[in-house]
Amino acid sequence: MAPSAAKKKRKFFGKKRAATAEASSAPSAESVGENGAEAEPSDGQTSARWKWLKFFAFSKDTKSRTSAFSTSLVTHIVIIMVLAFLTLPPLEKKELLTLLSPVSETLPEELEEMPLADSEFTLTDSATVATSASAASAEVFSSTPVLTSTAQAISDDMAAEMSDMTPAAPSISLNQLGSDQLMSVMGGSKGVGRAVVDSYDQAFDQLTQEILAMLREGKVLALWCFDQSGSMADDQKVIRDRLERVYTELGLAEEAGDGNLKTAITSFGANFMIHTREPTDKLETIKAAIDEIPVDGSGEEITYLALANAIEQHSSFARKGKRQVAVILVSDESGNRDDIAAHLEATIALAKKNRCRIYTLGREAVFGYPYAHISWKHPQTYVVHYIPVDRGPESAYAEQLQTEGFHRRYDSHPSGYGPFEQSRMARETGGIFFMLPNVEMDVVSLDTRRYRLDAMDLYDPDLRDRRTIMYEIGKDTLRSGLTNLIYEMNPYNEEAAKIIVMRSHFSIIPAEFISQVQIELAKLTIYMNYLDRMRSGLEDVWNLRDKEKEPRWQANADLMRAQLLCYKIRLYEYGSYLQAFVENPKSAEATKPPNLDFVHWQLTRRQEMITGEVTAEYVKEAKQLFAAVIENHPETPWAGRAEKEMSSGFGVELTAEYREIIPPGGGDEPLIPVPKL
Numbered sequence: 289m290a291p292s293a294a295k296k297k298r299k300f301f302g303k304k305r306a307a308t309a310e311a312s313s314a315p316s317a318e319s320v321g322e323n324g325a326e327a328e329p330s331d332g333q334t335s336a337r338w339k340w341l342k343f344f345a346f347s348k349d350t351k352s353r354t355s356a357f358s359t360s361l362v363t364h365i366v367i368i369m370v371l372a373f374l375t376l377p378p379l380e381k382k383e384l385l386t387l388l389s390p391v392s393e394t395l396p397e398e399l400e401e402m403p404l405a406d407s408e409f410t411l412t413d414s415a416t417v418a419t420s421a422s423a424a425s426a427e428v429f430s431s432t433p434v435l436t437s438t439a440q441a442i443s444d445d446m447a448a449e450m451s452d453m454t455p456a457a458p459s460i461s462l463n464q465l466g467s468d469q470l471m472s473v474m475g476g477s478k479g480v481g482r483a484v485v486d487s488y489d490q491a492f493d494q495l496t497q498e499i500l501a502m503l504r505e506g507k508v509l510a511l512w513c514f515d516q517s518g519s520m521a522d523d524q525k526v527i528r529d530r531l532e533r534v535y536t537e538l539g540l541a542e543e544a545g546d547g548n549l550k551t552a553i554t555s556f557g558a559n560f561m562i563h564t565r566e567p568t569d570k571l572e573t574i575k576a577a578i579d580e581i582p583v584d585g586s587g588e589e590i591t592y593l594a595l596a597n598a599i600e601q602h603s604s605f606a607r608k609g610k611r612q613v614a615v616i617l618v619s620d621e622s623g624n625r626d627d628i629a630a631h632l633e634a635t636i637a638l639a640k641k642n643r644c645r646i647y648t649l650g651r652e653a654v655f656g657y658p659y660a661h662i663s664w665k666h667p668q669t670y671v672v673h674y675i676p677v678d679r680g681p682e683s684a685y686a687e688q689l690q691t692e693g694f695h696r697r698y699d700s701h702p703s704g705y706g707p708f709e710q711s712r713m714a715r716e717t718g719g720i721f722f723m724l725p726n727v728e729m730d731v732v733s734l735d736t737r738r739y740r741l742d743a744m745d746l747y748d749p750d751l752r753d754r755r756t757i758m759y760e761i762g763k764d765t766l767r768s769g770l771t772n773l774i775y776e777m778n779p780y781n782e783e784a785a786k787i788i789v790m791r792s793h794f795s796i797i798p799a800e801f802i803s804q805v806q807i808e809l810a811k812l813t814i815y816m817n818y819l820d821r822m823r824s825g826l827e828d829v830w831n832l833r834d835k836e837k838e839p840r841w842q843a844n845a846d847l848m849r850a851q852l853l854c855y856k857i858r859l860y861e862y863g864s865y866l867q868a869f870v871e872n873p874k875s876a877e878a879t880k881p882p883n884l885d886f887v888h889w890q891l892t893r894r895q896e897m898i899t900g901e902v903t904a905e906y907v908k909e910a911k912q913l914f915a916a917v918i919e920n921h922p923e924t925p926w927a928g929r930a931e932k933e934m935s936s937g938f939g940v941e942l943t944a945e946y947r948e949i950i951p952p953g954g955g956d957e958p959l960i961p962v963p964k965l
Contacts (some may be wrong), residue, residue: 293639303424351634480720481711481751482704484741488526491649491722492534498647498720499538499549499614507548507611509567511644513598515591516584517558517964518726519662519677527618527649535571551613552602553577556594558585567605589622589678590710592631595646596638612642615719620651620728621678621965622707624659630707633753636716645719647711651721653680654701655925656688661732662965668785668957670948674698674732677965679847682817683749684708684757686774687844688929693855694790694862694891696779697732702726703925704744712751721929735928743923746839766832770844774820787815790862792861792891794942796876805866812863816856823852843917850930852911855904856882857938864899865940876944884946895937907938 334515485491501743502508512523538549550567551574606613620825622628639646652659658681661674681687682705690697705711714721726736750757761767779785791808795801826849829893833845878886895902914930921927 292576294726315878331956352478369923396454414611414709421686442756469640479714479716479718481715481748482706482723483720484723484738486725488523488530490651491724492530494720494722495616495647496534496537498645498845502612502614502645503548505539505612507609508550509602509606509609509611509613510549510551510580511598511602511613512551512553513617514553514578514581514594514859515585515589515613515621516555516561516582517589517615517621518583518585518963519620520618521583523620523649524581525616528575529572531578532571535574548808550609550950552604553581554594554598555581555806557582558586558588558590558927559584560590560594560597562598562601567637569603585964588845589619589621589623590627591617591619591621592627592635592787596631596635598643599635599638600643604641612641613639614640615646617645617646617648617650617709617710617713619648622653622680622709623678625658628709632713636713639713639717644717645733646713646717647719647733648706648714648721650721651679651726653682653703653705654699654708655701655929656681656683656686657690657697657699657701659832660700661698662728663730663732664963666960666962668950668959670950673962675963675965678707680707682706682708682711684752684754685761685771687770687840689774689777689848689851691777691788691855693851693858694792696789699735699932700731701733701735701925702737702739704739704747705749708749708751711749715751727754735932737928739925739928740923742865747843747921747924747926749840765840766829766836769825769829770848771842773826773848776822777818786809787818790815790859793945794889794891796886796888802870807871808866812859817861819852819856823856839921843921843924846913846917846920847926848927850910850917850933853906853910853913854933856939857910858940860903861897861899861938862940865942867889867899869878869942874942874944879949883949885949886944887947888945890945892941893936893944894939894941896941897937897939903938910938 309833314765483494485494499508499510514520514527535551547569550569551568553562553563553574555563561582563580564573568574595617599613599615605611638644657678658678660679661676664673664675665671666673682703682704692699706714706723711721713719726734728734761771770789777788779789790811791804795803824843830845830849836842836845876886880886897907911934914934917930918927
């Protein structure tokens with residue numbers, strides 16, 4: 289039942305503004321809990337048909353039993369509203385220029401899976417940059433900008449020097465790499481930040497040619513560094529089996545004979561391990577060393593510290609033998625952010641000092657987002673968990689909204705590039721990032737689309753160091769405005785999440801359902817006002833969009849503009865739908881064969897809307913903005929996100945979510961812990 293169009297239009301939309309942006313689409317039909325991490329436990333079932341609202345509305349007994357609850361509910365809502373307004377104060381238009389001015393105040397801390405510190409949105413001066421307290425070469429990392437208490441002003445001379453840094457890395461397909469190009473990668477020139485491959489076979493063919501090219505210049509140490517995480521076990525087996533062919537081919541080459549090529553095997557998880565007593569040219573020893581690599585269940589990957597250790601501990605061997613070093617990293621993750629903050633730049637500097645080229649066999653980064661999620665069903669509780677793995681973003685800092693409108697993102701939308709850190713390492717050391725296809729079928733919302741390389745050339749991410757990139761963002765009004773907007777709407781911040789994370793599943797118990805709906809409706813008005821602030825601020829600087837020289841930043845602005853309008857439409861639909869559901873609820877079976885229990889109502893997306901007469905003109909505008917993204921940035925991740933957004937619809941619906949019934953006695957055993965990948 290749609291609300292009154294005349295009244296609601298004024299309340300929720302106010303004065304119409306042009307706006308466009310793209311929305312990320314988290315999985316809508318999965319058993320995801322309130323925070324998206326797991327499905328909610330069953331609340332229990334009562335009858336064969338679930339028409340509790342009729343009973344709730346007309347039963348005198350029920351009304352008498354809920355009067356006290358109603359009083360408590362009103363008090364609870366008032367408290368929620370007061371706390372919310374204390375957290376996110378009323379947004380006045382005069383604040384917008386502060387929001388979208390150059391980054392001259394604090395930059396938020398990096399996104400974390402765990403709750404963030406209260407200082408997430410503190411402000412600082414734009415002429416400051418983060419520096420490492422431990423070493424000048426150790427770079428402050430985050431998927432979002434970070435400024436620390438050790439920040440220092442950049443002098444004009446240093447700023448001028450930074451502006452002359454090398455541009456973004458090249459991105460090519462393997463069939464574009466000829467022998468002349470291969471040789472040009474050697475000898476200190478920049479490496480390749482992205483080489484798209486279709487399989488390990490293709491990557492190994494190319495890697496073989498790389499090592500042969502190095503052997504023509506002198507002796508080589510091939511230093512392998514394997515990720516110990518459970519998700520890499522199958523990859524290690526594939527690599528072990530293919531190594532025999534690679535080393536057989538190398539053995540047939542005259543350059544690889546007489547001990548000119550030696551190999552060492554290392555691995556890492558929470559710790560670093562060396563599996564070869566000394567570098568060897570014996571294939572069986574190499575294969576046996578790979579077989580010794582353990583599975584680390586800690587979920588920790590000290591990728592860059594491990595690379596530094598591998599290089600340092602083999603530096604004497606390489607130096608005495610006058611060997612070049614080819615470091616081959618094998619990992620499906622971008623690495624822990626603390627490790628990157630402390631060791632990325634130091635590792636790059638160490639590799640250059642020791643004549644090391646770093647090659648990575650890795651996975652494509654998630655578009656503008658730090659995480660992919662692996663779906664894992666608990667064998668005892670049957671709860672579906674979405675386990676995060678570090679896999680992005682492709683840029684130095686997050687350039688896309690981290691929310692999909694209702695909660696944090698759970699999509700795995702492909703970026704067309706590798707993770708920033710690994711692409712940067714390859715470019716800086718003369719190596720190659722081999723972007724392998726994603727074959728993991730348990731990745732949430734897996735999207736296997738591929739982009740035209742020629743279409744993507746203009747959108748390459750900047751692979752300079754983060755310090756330089758953030759300094760330049762801070763000098764640009766549009767870029768810093770977009771960046772701040774992303775962090776203002778950061779669902780990983782506990783305080784912001786109180787408003788911008790909306791409930792996506794609801795109880796099947798009537799009193800709890802009503803309570804949950806009322807709280808969401810109270811939050812909704814604040815959130816929509818918050819979105820108005822974001823949209824108005826973006827419009828205030830929109831005249832700078834056409835002056836932006838980089839297509840990548842133009843696309844970021846176009847997508848975000850459509851996204852913000854789309855989110856507001858969906859929120860309005862969300863509130864109206866919940867009100868209509870209370871008035872006329874659905875029915876659902878308490879159980880389904882063979883052994884399923886009704887556990888909660890799950891929010892999903894759909895094309896159909898109940899607020900058509902109110903939202904029609906805004907839906908039309910949002911579709912036009914998404915269509916413009918597709919037209920102006922064809923066959924890119926931005927166009928793909930816009931297509932996904934429109935295809936998922938602007939409407940919402942509550943659907944019955946079922947879960948397998950735990951067999952009698954099945955809860956007696958200690959619960960298996962959720963794995964860390």
